[in-house]
Amino acid sequence: MDAILNLRENAARQGEKTLTRPTREEAEAAVRTLLLWAGENPDREGLLDTPKRVAKSYGELFSGYNESPEEVLGTTFEEVSGYNDPVLVKDIPFFSHCEHHMVPIIGKAHIAYLPDDRVVGLSKIGRLVDVFGRRLQTQESITAQIADAMDTILHPRGVAVMIEAEHLCMSMRGVKKQGSTTITTTFRGTYRDDANAQARFMTMIRLG
The missing domain is CATH 1.10.286.10 (GTP cyclohydrolase I, N-terminal domain)
Known part of the structure; x- marks a missing residue:
């Protein structure tokens, strides 16, 4: 249904x-x-x-069509002891399928947000990636969809999303360039307007 x-x-x-x-x-x-x-x-x-x-x-x-980002991010927590600095979940593995050729996209997502008095369970962020990943997609679309869902449902002060992925439609067919990686980023709220916040996001991803 x-x-x-x-x-x-x-x-x-x-x-x-x-x-x-x-x-x-x-x-x-x-x-x-x-x-x-x-x-x-x-x-x-x-x-x-x-x-x-x-x-x-x-x-x-393609189970993502049966899931709702509102349900995934619907439960939040207020007891954060005054924490209001960035929360980053990085190296979230995912797969999707190119909407042009229905061939796999394989990669990882990095998602950060600046809480506004409430936080969401970290596993929910991984589930959100699957909600949009398990659909026919372009990498640009899934990057924007994740950011928009975080922004509109959680109402944080800012959201940053980076996705790194290999597109098998490019590796297996067409130009056949194995091992090439596509990187997309998008920012909402504070991250969109603050170059220092963006730089900190990139640095946090590369640490460790």
């Missing part, structure tokens, strides 16, 4: 007609079609259960 609601919400935001989610059987049939198009025989022994496995794995790989 959540996934269907998400389809409708996405369509409404983009001014499109309401989308209908296919059945599991239709998804499996689509995988069979792709196997045939690739030149394979979906009826050979090794591929008999592949359509079911792919449909099931897609449910996990």
